[in-house]
Amino acid sequence: MAITLNTSDADFETRFAAFLTTKREASPDVDAVVRTIIADVRARGDAVLKELTLKFDRADLDKLGIAVSKEDIAQAYRDADPATVEALKFARDRIRSHHQRQRPQDDRYVDPIGVELGSRWTAVEAVGLYVPGGTASYPSSVLMNAVPAVVAGVERIVMVVPASGGSINPLVLVAADIAGISEIYRVGGAQAVAALAYGTETIAPVAKIVGPGNAYVAAAKRQVFGTVGIDMIAGPSEVLVIADADNDPDWIAADLLAQAEHDASAQSILITDDAGFGKAVEEAVERQLKSLSRAETAAASWRDFGAVILVKDIDQAIPLANRIAAEHLELAVADPEALLPKIRNAGAIFIGSHTPEVIGDYVGGSNHVLPTARSARFSSGLSVLDFMKRTSLLKLGPDQLRALAPAAIALATAEGLDAHGRSVGIRLNLQE
Amino acid sequence: MAITLNTSDADFETRFAAFLTTKREASPDVDAVVRTIIADVRARGDAVLKELTLKFDRADLDKLGIAVSKEDIAQAYRDADPATVEALKFARDRIRSHHQRQRPQDDRYVDPIGVELGSRWTAVEAVGLYVPGGTASYPSSVLMNAVPAVVAGVERIVMVVPASGGSINPLVLVAADIAGISEIYRVGGAQAVAALAYGTETIAPVAKIVGPGNAYVAAAKRQVFGTVGIDMIAGPSEVLVIADADNDPDWIAADLLAQAEHDASAQSILITDDAGFGKAVEEAVERQLKSLSRAETAAASWRDFGAVILVKDIDQAIPLANRIAAEHLELAVADPEALLPKIRNAGAIFIGSHTPEVIGDYVGGSNHVLPTARSARFSSGLSVLDFMKRTSLLKLGPDQLRALAPAAIALATAEGLDAHGRSVGIRLNLQE
Incomplete structure (x- = not known):
């Protein structure tokens, strides 16, 4: 059984903060x-x-x-x-x-x-x-x-x-x-x-x-x-699904399990504004688990790291999603485009109920190497830029050097770097 | 005295390879x-x-x-x-x-x-x-x-x-x-x-x-x-100057010392096709050293890590520059633009004799936080991208899901991930 959190509970913030910092992987010292x-x-x-x-x-x-x-x-x-x-x-x-x-x-x-x-x-x-x-x-x-x-x-x-x-x-x-x-x-x-x-x-x-x-x-x-x-050192995979009651619980359960079957340390989280829907998804997870070839792995992941978070309304999900900063975020809500600009931290966002995260794993076109363990707060998925590097170019003639020299020499002097000042000044006969 | 290397010497490759891998910094275990x-x-x-x-x-x-x-x-x-x-x-x-x-x-x-x-x-x-x-x-x-x-x-x-x-x-x-x-x-x-x-x-x-x-x-x-x-863990600073004989040795010496005065572990390298010019620069370095307030630091850097590399012609400098992959590269040669496309690995390139590297330290406009210790082979200077992150977006309707489903399910099956296949199939009534 995954844990259940409710934003209406008095101890929600304490429990959510603890949930956020739970380590899911042992790091053996090798x-x-x-x-x-x-x-x-x-x-x-x-x-x-x-x-x-x-x-x-x-x-x-x-x-x-x-x-x-x-x-x-x-x-x-x-x-x-x-x-x-x-x-x-x-x-x-x-x-x-x-x-x-x-x-x-x-x-x-x-x-x-x-x-x-x-x-x-x-x-x-x-x-x-x-x-x-x-x-x-x-x-x-x-x-x-x-x-x-x-x-x-x-x-x-x-x-x-x-x-x-x-x-x-x-x-x-x-x-x-x-x-x-x-x-x-x-x-x-x-x-x-x-x-x-x-x-x-x-x-x-x-x-x-x-x-x-x-x-x-x-x-x-x-x-x-x-x-x-x-590249980044990838941690175990994770999905956050924000879903309202207007979804088939079986679809959402399948998405949560698709993540859970990867690894016993994987994490699947559902945020919903409907307690009954949350229950229905949990029941569907238990039902679907039985027929998976990797049932043991998926069950361990869901039991140890899974979560259902109940919010008063979908807007309340936004700051939670930004703190979770999930590798994968599914927006299975009535108007996902309205939520989109408010989501700041996520590796990849899957928009609407017909975009299961699995499509992104294989054939969506975007990359499936994505930041895990909340690192979407400061890093991005793998891209072409990871295989390139940028060189800065600078080119001055005598006139440009003359225009920039006073500020450069002032700063070099302020930093106590004589040879810096000389390197500029000597070209303009400002000093020997 | 900096070391002198000559591409015509029989042991050049051995000595250059050793020079490339010399560690310039102690890394105390703290x-x-x-x-x-x-x-x-x-x-x-x-x-x-x-x-x-x-x-x-x-x-x-x-x-x-x-x-x-x-x-x-x-x-x-x-x-x-x-x-x-x-x-x-x-x-x-x-x-x-x-x-x-x-x-x-x-x-x-x-x-x-x-x-x-x-x-x-x-x-x-x-x-x-x-x-x-x-x-x-x-x-x-x-x-x-x-x-x-x-x-x-x-x-x-x-x-x-x-x-x-x-x-x-x-x-x-x-x-x-x-x-x-x-x-x-x-x-x-x-x-x-x-x-x-x-x-x-x-x-x-x-x-x-x-x-x-x-x-x-x-x-x-x-x-x-x-x-x-x-961000990257920056090492000591370094400059590589490629200069032909048509330069004032004092200008180039000032550039080498501007790098050397930063830190006793800094590195300044000159590649030239003219032995006499190389000598003249070395003499200018010794002369200019005397009047620097940080003479001791600059002298130590030049003595321990400085180098003058003599090449037969300027084209021979290119593969060496790409292997050195310097943080800062000055092209003080007759036709620097002709060299530019052949230079692949450098943090920043300063083009022509009127572009001392020091301008880039202060007022050029480009960033002075650049990859050191040959890491320009695989990384870039600090930029706006280092303070942003990219989120992938994916959105399918039922028709698109139907079009992508067969390949996604085939790959999920091949990878033995049942729940992945189900997460797609269940939305199309392809499986329960």
Whole structure:
């Protein structure tokens, strides 16, 4: 049973504040182990990748090869269900179309005194994409991470994925091929992150690493950050559904469970202005749970982290939604567009009862890599901008330098930086 | 004496690669101390701020107050040199004009099958700006951090600055006022970062913390990351000057020293195609060093981390510049515009001999908070985007859901996520 909160209760604020700060994930301290692995990969390269892959993934890279071959890809296509391959292509096209609109414009202009200024965007040269093995090995995530990099113009995209027991989910290989990735290695864990950051005999280093992973992968990404860029460290997934009584409780229950089935640490929250509707959704959740193949996971998530919050009217949901700052927010209310401008903090908003969040996971076109754990208050989902960087441009002639010099020299002097002042003044014979 | 490298030497690649990976900063491990301070501030709030400020800054906040008052600001204006105040306003106006061009456009559109998609940008609600005390307390940095936040539309900008011995550099307070900051606290160190992240009786928490600081501040920012957003952790400053012989060696020497005087860990690099010119610049550096008030710092930086790299021709400088990925890059060559498209990795580029980097520090208009330590390969300088976040929007009607459902359900099935499939199917009566 999820918890129930009611804004009319005297202790609501206390309970809601506690609910907001509940940690949903244990963070095991694997820093020391990871530090050793990274040092080892830096020192001995491929040999370490082979040893650790044999140990953790029970796969012999001397036989399989570190690199996935063209023939491996061809075999993956033969092993994959053709309808699913078509669905991946359909998703890729929609993701690509949407992300093409995110490409930033360069800007170069001349200001009133003749100074030329500019902002120029260039793609990161090489990007590494980590893909987990096992049950979290999602082909859709391969598309969501790789397509924006391709659209950004990244020239080299390298995928690493552990081959548990020697094999890789064929749909992950197919998704990589469909996305445009041609360099794939069958390594995982902290050792794969180390190889991407520092390089080995087989794997050339990249400049940025993205993609989800377990605690070891997350710790490795934190440790190599600085040497390379990293994306956000994603937490367990979450959905907030704001729904009025004019919804089918079964639809809303299915949405809450779609989130809950990901992970026992996932979180599903319903805010409604109708107590009877809230009850009906809870009953539908219990009913639907029974027929899910991942019922145990979904039940644990709903029991431990699920919530139904009762508000007096839908407007009261707005400040709560902004404090929750959910990764996914569904607005299943009569006039969702009226709510929209008031919602400030959310990774993605799904507008109206016919927009289940799941569409955004796969084929909506927008990215499913979104800020979790309230970080939508200060960060954004993955986009083309994450695979590019901006360089400032500045160009002065003698006249412009003369115009800006007095203020620059005054500030340099005030900050006690003589050489700063001289660097400007010497060009105007203002000082030797 | 800086080191000298020559691309014609047989061991150039080895020496250049070693040069690239030289660490310029010790990173003292202050994590444990910082962890204690943060826990203490969370537990006891203002009382801890007062105790630690008395201990580390020798300032009594019971007398001075934690908050800087309107009268303190008025006094700071009286204490400041009027010409410097005018220079700060001039800088503020130029920074604002440039950054206003960085405001992102919202995008909302309907695709060919009628799906509505969008990207909506909103400002971070509250931002904390850390300003160091002592010699690194630069009013120009206050403008560079605060103005983009104001342009982004951040409603609450909070500045923290330690009052060493009870006093704050009046120009820092004036710069804050000129930038539009009205909430300032005289606290510094890890305790100030903790107060911004978690709040105390006096200081309400923020959603993101930016600004430079010492090892304690950097460690505190890393530790509170996740609870709040943070900007990059800036390393020591650096400049790369590519100059041909058609330059005044004294101008280039002044530019190299302007970087070196910041910090003994700063780095100044000259790449030239003329050995005689390189020598002349080195001689000018030695000559100019003598008259600098920060000669000791600048000399240490030039001796330990400075470099002169001799290339056969200017084109040979390009791949080196892209590997160095300098925070600041000056192109003091005959045709800098021809080089520009080939330069891929740089925080900011200063084009032509009349654009000393120092102009960008103060009054160029672009931001002086830029990626250091080769991180320009994957990250950008501070901009308006750092104070905003993007929410994805998705809206389907029944027809659009029907069009996208087959691919979504196929992918959900392939990933073994029943409830995902159901969340879509149930809306179309495809399954119960």
